[in-house]
Amino acid sequence: MKYWNLKKINQYAFEKTGIVPRSMNKLFNRFKQELNPNAEVEALEDFKAAKYQTSTSVKYIIFLFVIPILINQVSKIFILDPLINQLWNKKSSSIFLNLSQEERAFAELQRFEEKLHFEILTGKINSLSNDIVQQKMSSKALEIALEYSKESSNAIKNIIADCFSIIIFISILIINKRQFSILKSFINESIYGLSDTAKAFLIILFTDIFVGFHSPHGWEIIIEAILRHFGLPESRDFIFIFISTFPVVLDTIFKYWIFRYLNKISPSAVATYHNMNE
Template sequence: MQNFEQIGLIPRSIVRTLQRFLKQIGLKTDLFAIYEFRVSRYIAIASLQCFCFLIICPWVFQFFIRFCIFHFIPLTPEIFINFHQQEQAFSKVQTFSQQIYFETLLKSGGMIQEEHKIFQDYFLQCADFYHQQSITIITNWILDFTTILFFLFLLIISTPQILILKTFFIESLLSLSETTKCFFLIFFLDLLVGFHSSKSWEIGLHALIEHFGISQNQNFIAFFISTFPVLLDTIFKYWIFRYLNKISPSTVATYQAMIE
């Protein structure tokens, strides 16, 4: 007695064809997931390499230029290269003179010869200190200028890698949760343009002025601190309204709710 297969409403050939099609779709899905994982891994590795390349290469280049300056290019500038150094030296000498004069009044007997020797040694120390400071300032100008040019050269020759790094950075930011993105946004805004940021700007500006040996102007410093953070705050608010609101409106809504 022969066994007959049951005949359904849909022919078995069509069912088998659909099953093979679904298996192929599943296989393609797995292959696509593997391909997507490989692309993501390549982007992450390339971004890390580009970031390290842009950080380490300028540092090594600056170290090499500094070595060449101190060993092959002798710098013999004047003792003072700006008026601010002269004011500092005069203030130190005046304070030291008053201290020595007060100490000689407390001591009995003539101390003219010893006092002259003390003044001479102190003047030589001041001259050597400000001479070394002038050398450091000139070296800073040379190092920073050449390093900036070298960094711009790296940006030009690494344009494809920088595009990959930019894509990776944007995707990493967008993958964060809304509260995390708002936390970083509020943190950096308060750090740069917050109520207590003026003191940080003042300290940073003084450090930059001393680094390049520029004569300090208190009026300019006060004007810069009172206007530049306001300008940055306006730019950030415009960026949030114009661009971030299009890219991630939920982040803007969460940000507004957090600051309120």
């Protein structure tokens, strides 16, 4: 039975898009099944195959993402933390990895100084001598230096640990090709099995979030977080160029997918999408 299930799953996984929409094929297959005297037995076997496909896909998704994350965290805690802290904090005099970190640190120190003088002028705190003000500034500067030194060392750890995770992720994909084909079939069946309204809703939601008129600010936050995660300079020119090009490319790919695949498989969903989008 398991051999039959695998054969059935592989047929689903490598099913090609034909000239006739898949919905029409399913309609003809349903009539054919109803006239088949062995329909109950085949329905039970199809159910077992679908159950096996779902359970295998869920387990593979968990394995595919949990293992790289565990490798990432374990390598940081037990290998990279002691090693990078030893090299960066004790054998390196550097604090910043790039100019963006310096600018943020200097701006933070300047804001602290302005806040301190403002509180003195408004009488919120008692007038302080220049020595005490200088002492407070030195203490704040040391605090900022320690904070950005830690951020720099964490960025180095993130680069190495993420490389480990990517290698593990790709290795899992290469080694478990059969499970990947089952997962691909499961995703395709889940997406194309949705109702036309649900498909149109997801399409509009996806396009509005990632390629809509209000998405540039979200992309800016995401890119800044990624650059800061890896300790890369937060170049405004690069961020603006990325925002002005990548969503356009993504929108083009998405429209091509609608025209090339979804329009053949489910033309009613495309019509519903256009009606909801107008």
